[in-house]
Amino acid sequence: MLPDIDADQQDALFGAVGKILGLLPATPLYGPPAHCNRRGLTELGVHTIGAMAKRRMVFDPDHLSVKARAASMDVIEGLRYPGVISSHSWSTPDTYPRIYRAGGFITPYAGDSTGFVAKWRRHLGWADPRYYFGFGFGADINGLGAQGNPRGADVPNPVTYPFTGLGGVRIDKQQAGQRTWDINVDGVAQYGLYPDWVEDLRKIADAQHAGDGTQIVDDMARGAEAYLQMWERTYGVRPDSCRNPGLRQDVAAVRSVVRPGMGTEAVLRAVGQPYQRLGATYRFCARSATRASVPVTVTFSRAGAVTAIAFS
Template sequence: MPDPIAGLLPPGVSLPLYPPAPHCNTRGLTALGEHMIKGMIERGMLVEIDHMSVKAAGRALDLLEAARYPGVISSHSWTDPHYFERVYALGGMINQYGHDAEHFVAEWARTEPPRQQHGIAGYGYGLDVNGMGRLPGPRAANAADPVTYPFTSFDGGVSFDRLRTGERVRDVNTDGVANYGLVPDWIEDMRIIAGDEIVRDMAARASACAAGSRRCS
């Protein structure tokens, strides 16, 4: 064990020693896991595959395909990309991780053909922010076409100015999505890049989720 790491451990404590790879996520979906997936199908529940191992997700999709069950979701595109086609073919949904605006727009455009092929309505996002997953940062090349405040929501119903929390004023052009209150600003930034179509797609995802739930029940 490297000395810098060993120095962080309490006296008498050592890290586990693992055999040569592969040794991570080799079990796949257990019998109990298969029972759970089948039970979720019977109850009309959505099956989330993002944090399954590749082997477990593949077996879960086998069960979903055998049942012709559309209630499968990758809530923030964390599943293996090789499974995207299978999810779309079932009528399931793949939401994109909350990347920076340019990255998000590029992935939205890249996945449009398979979504259209399978009639998948809308396009969602999953921020999944935590200690390791960050919120979207400011767009690097936004000097020529920044988000201009105040801006109006795509349906014209709400006007958004810079977010104020206490004495702090936030601007998505410099702060990025510093907190969830700047998500509308992030979406406006993507509208500037890609036009109204991406906002319409994102707005349609809520209706698509509701329709998907009805198909599963």
């Protein structure tokens, strides 16, 4: 199992690689710790994060020192800025709940299937219920990041081919010339085996607890939407009012600000993110004098203009 990489492991990894390849000079002699990255986040760093937020850019604290990362999250929280992600597990567990609370998004390092399922379970406990939850992965495959090892063909719950992948796609073993790829014996040997890896996650999660296989795949299928919703919030769109009762507007107020002909962006600016957006409809929550939650459905034309608003 590949756990989240901690600060000591990060330094040790690059130190070992540098030593083997002869890329590092003679190791200097340091006094007693702490002596690595003692400065933390500088004033220039604080300015940079603020400037990124002003430009609606997404900030990733991965690869910072623990001290600098904690200080950077202080800045993010002070700005009340949701545009923050951890892209491939080069943060530390103290930071993950803070990213979720800010309204950010996390894609843990992919690695082996068993380790990733364990990470998913931990992140379920950290996730903030005020925001739509989806789960991604950071492969880091373009660099030196190790990819998922095979579990073996003799495990009790191997991936069986063909299987039904995301979106109902039928997936069989890939072939390249005379080479046939099998996630059970090859692991994630190339990009094209990630659908097989997701199926392996499903197998492992289901074996640990019935039904969890469906949940982890569903959470990953929602990953792109969760990322886009995080980015939407960086542009000042309020979180959805169904998950956040304090953001609900009166029915009369919603009726007055959402009018026929409005575009999707104008609706988002008026009432915040929808709880659900499927096809030509957005669903929100409002309130009335007698009901704490009144479902609202806004219907759009093919051109993206409001055609109807209904309260139920």
